[in-house]
Amino acid sequence: MRAALADGAPPADPLALINEGGARAIFPTPLDRGRILALIEECVPPPPAAPAAGENASALRAEVEHLKKKLAQTERELRIARNADAMKREEELGLAELKLERLKSSLGVELDIDYLAPDLAVELAKAFDALLACPTISLPVMPQIGLKLQDMIRQGSVSFAEAASVIALETGLSARVLSICNSPLYCGVERISNLQQAVARLGEGALLDIAMTAVSENLFRTQLKGMSDLVERLWRHSLTTAHASKLVGETLGVDHVDDLFLMGLLHDIGKLLIAYLTQQGFDHGIWNTRIMTPRIMLDIMNRRHNELGVALLSKWQYPETFIEVVGHHNDDATIHTRSESCIIVYYANVLTRKLGFSLKADAGDPLSEHDLAQALNLAADMNARIEQSSREMIVRIQETYFV
Known part of the structure; x- marks a missing residue:
């Protein structure tokens, strides 16, 4: 055995040597099998012991506590961030309220706005009443030429010479009127070269409509950043409603057709x-772009444009027939009890919305939903003809004013 070890051979299996009776050659004293196996096991590292049930529970509890601490730390960091945002918001609102107090003193008006109100549009709408009443606030002003044209339209009897002479008073208006006269909306076989020809071919009523359109076009402008598209869509809607109102009036054979055009043009003046007034609010620090957003402004328009439009037309000293149209042209509940003019403008307003010319879209067929054709005694075929004529007219309006 020693020779085998000396020669580099691997040691013999102790159990095999025992079986062969060679145990005395290796171990000087007798050893039993159990003792030999115990010695062998001492040379082999034992496998890791499985943790007891109690140890498992302790480890899980420790892990849960660790996760709870991490969650609490994350929540603390989130609260700190939220508090920072809230403090910044409070600071901004505090500055806005300070400016509001200063504005009250400088304008001499009552303004009480809760900038943290759940319905901010309702709160901000309060400012429009105060601004409208303030003498130092700039309001839309109808040019003098527009006032003269309105008087002529309302009189109903104007000579060729009178219509042409009034339009010629305004620099640039004659050129714009002639441009519209020669547009796809009005153009005949021969080109119109002067106002006298325009009156002779189109008539005094149509020429005055064109002139009022040219004058009103300049009112529908805005310096509000991000609002120019909304105001342009408002102009498109107002213009198409004016033409549709006149078309319906001519179809029905009413006496006040020329009034209908102007009523349609001004129905959304509010x-x-x-x-x-929104621009005035920005200029005077009543609100900023974070407070008065396009969505809130559109919400205020939908809620308040009737009564504010009535207030403006009253300042412009319009007759009651016009004020009724502006105040009730979208009054679903009482429209069937209104004047013929109001119902016609309502019908034209809904028709242009259906054809896609509005600040809001209608689902379905709003004309049939409101039974307006029945209120105007329009037969189904006549109603269909008006809609088709309006579609064709809108194409010409697009080519005339929006190319």
């Missing part, structure tokens, strides 16, 4: 006023 929304234009809101755009003007």
Whole structure:
């Protein structure tokens, strides 16, 4: 055995040597099998012991506590961030309220706005009443030429010479009127070269409509950043409603067709006023772009444009027939009890919305939903003809004013 070890051979299996009776050659004293196996096991590292049930529970509890601490730390960090945002918001609102107090003193008006109110649009709408009443606030002003044209339209009897002479008073208006006269909306076989020809071919009523359109076009402008598209859509809607109102009036054979055009043109004047007053609010620090957003301004337009439009037309000293149209042209509940003019403008307003010319879209067929054709005694085929004519007219309006 020693020779085998000396030669580098691996040691013999102790159990095999025992079986062969060679145990005495290796171990000087007798050893039993159990003792030999115990010695062998001492040379082999034992496998890791499985943790007891109690140890498992302790480890899980420790892990849960660790996760709870991490969650609490994350919540603390989130609260700190939220508090920072809230403090910044409170600081901004505090500055806005300070400016509001200063504005009250400088304008001499009552303004009480809760900038943290759940319905901010309702709160901000309060400012429009105060701004409208303030003598130092700039409001939309109808140019003098527009006032003269309105008087002529309302009189109903104007000579060729009178219509042409009034339009010629305004620099640039004649050129714009002639441009519209020669547009796809009005153009005949021969080109119109002067106002006298325009009156002779189109008539005094149509020429005055064109002139009022040219004058009103400049009112529908805004310096509000991000609001120009909304105001342009408002102008498109107002213009198409004016033409549709006149078309319906001519179809029905009413006597006040020329009034209908101007009523349709001005029916949403309250929304234009809101755009003007919104700009004044920015200029005087009543709100900023984070407070008065396009969505909130549109919400205020939908809620308040009727009564604010009535207030503006009253300042412009319009007759009651026009004021009724502005105040009730979208009054679903009482429209069937209104004047013929109001119902016609309502019908034209809904028709242009259906054809896609509005600040809001209608689902379905709003004309059939409101039974307006029945209120105007329009037969189904006549109603269909008006809609088709309006579609064709809108194409020509697009080519005339929006190319």
